[in-house]
Amino acid sequence: MERLDSSTRARYEHRAKVFKALGHPTRLFIVEQLAKGELCVCELKKMIDADLSTISKHLSVLKNAGLVTDDKRGSNVYYHLRISPDGSLFACMDEAAAALASAFGGPDA
Template sequence: MNPQIETRSEIRADIIKALAHPSRVLIAEALSDGERCVQDLTKLVGADISTVSKHLSIMKKSGWLEVEKRGLNQFYRLRCPCLLEFFRCVDLINLVRPKKTENQACC
């Protein structure tokens, strides 16, 4: 198929995928509290700064984040407060999620 044309489910999956990593969730959580520069987020995540920079660029490209340069720093922030609603939904799912013990029972 034409790779230029994304279906709705592909678009949605791309945007969702941009949050589907523990470090990116952590970054999103931190930014829901206000903008942060790359160094600060790197301390938070505990990975190499180049790794964090790549996570940020994925999140920016997908539309979750925007960035503003001031002085030597790049300040990243959330583009939409709906993220909190998004996490609320995820946490609801976690409540009904089958527990590991249920799945691992015997066998």
């Protein structure tokens, strides 16, 4: 029987950090937009109705989870994905939606 001891826990904390970063609608949206190509903060601002500082902090969470990197060019900061848009993390998003929908009979159940 596997037990959640401290060394096992460290491994799970590692993974949980990535899921946690994806656990916010705005961040999930950002990740999907970046899947189409890099965007600078001001471009994301046009898409998202929130304070610029809020968006900046969401980007920082994604960066700390290893999901994106930033690249300063001129006075702009461009963000792009570190994961493949064809990878399981994206397939996973659809499965996530399906899990909830099929459980509670949502619109796309």
